[in-house]
Amino acid sequence: MSGVVTVGVDGSVQSLDAVAHAAREAGHRDAALRVVHALAGPAYLDASLWERAEDRLRDEAHQLVDEAVARARSAAPDVDVSGHVLAGEPLDVLEAQSRSSELIVVGSRGRGPFKGLLLGSNAAGLAAHGRCPVVVVREQGDPSGPILLGVDGSPAGAAAVRFALDEAAAQGARVVALHAWTTWNAPVSPPGDPGEPYANLPGMLEDAEHRVLAEALAGTSERWPDVEVEHRTVHSPTREALIEASAAARLTVVGSRGRGGFKGLLLGSVSQAVLHHAHSPVAVVRG
Template sequence: MSGVVTVGVDGSAQSLDAVAHAAREAGYRHAALRVVHALAGPTYVEALVWERSEDLLRDEAYQLVDEAVARARSVAPDVDVSGHVLTGEPLAVLEAQSRSSELVVVGSKGRSRFEDLLLGSNAAGLAAHGRCPVLVVREQGDPSGPILLGVDGSPAGAAAIRFALDEAAVQGARVVALHAWTTWNAPVPPPGDPGEPYSSRPGMLAAAEHRLLAEALAGTSDRWPDVKVEHRTVREPTRSALIEASACARLTVVGSRGRGGFTGLLLGSVSQAVLHHAHGPVAVVRG
């Protein structure tokens, strides 16, 4: 057994979908599955109005964990599954669990009075702060589709490439490595001949972006010889390109943030957009 996959549960339908996904991931990886529920204790209003004592909440927590464990075992009967009720706020508990996990899986949103939110605060926070790759289950992807990998050529994106290729190897999937560019996010060429009306000759910018993708994926065929990787370069905004392509993918993989932008941010605008709008599960990999 190579490691541990952790899944966060809160009793919502989406968290049970995340459990099923996590169980399959653990099976692919020959890893144990750790089902975790964070028990923060009753709020003042819950204790006063609904008489929801801490003992009652704890009993409910163990019940929902038992349900989640049963779901996981039904999906992956050969996986070693354990259930845990841990005290603390969900984000803090899951961030701590990510330190000893090779993957953490959560639903895109859990039990909340804000039902129209596309992404819950715990999923967004964990994607930004998790110490291992975080897989957010929005909806089921196309099980026969490829793994979609967003490539931007940044050093941080190398971790996402490794994750996507490892994932493809254990799932027997192919990879579509997508690099999207526009004249706004392409590197600015050095000053040329003052007499030239354009900074780049026609076609030069596109050729440079094709080369960037090829260089980012250099050596992958040697390390993952059985994984078929399609190189796809498109001239359009990165966010819309990835979201559109995710409709045909079983999983979308992005780095936490890429080249450009504000270096102090833990989660870039592209990864945030994909987390909110992708058509299937999304894995965010920190560099």
């Protein structure tokens, strides 16, 4: 057994979907599955009220973990599954668990009070701060579809490339490596001729963006010879292209941030948009 996959649960429908996905991931990886629920004292109860409610809440927590463990064993009977109730705020607990996990999985949103949110605060926070790749399960995706890999040519994106190819090898899936570009997000070169009115001659940008994708995937056919990889370069805004393509994917993989953003951001605008709107589970991989 190679490692541990962790899934965070809170009793919501979304978290049970995440449990099934995490169980299958653990099976692909020959890893154990750790089902975790964070039990935090409600801020609106004073110490004496919390003391009286703690036993009941702890019993409920163990009950929902037992339900999640049963769901995991049903989805992947051969996986070694354990359940844990840990004290602390959910994001703190899950971030700590990510330090000893090879993958951590959560639902897109849980039982929090804001029903209209597409992405819960714990999922968003973990995607930004997790110490291992984080999968957020929004929709189930197409189990027969490819793994969709967003490629932007950034150094941080190299980790996403490796993750996607490893996933494809483990699952027997093919990869669609998609690089989307527009004249606004492609690097601009100074004109070679001062009299030339364009920084990039017609066709130069497109050729350069094809090279970005080819260079990002260089050497992958030797390292993963059994994985079929489709190179797809599209002239389109990146967010829209990835979200549209995710409808046919079993999993969408993106880096935490790419070549066009603000250096201090932990999550770039593309990864945030995909987390909110993709039609498949989304893996966010930090560089």
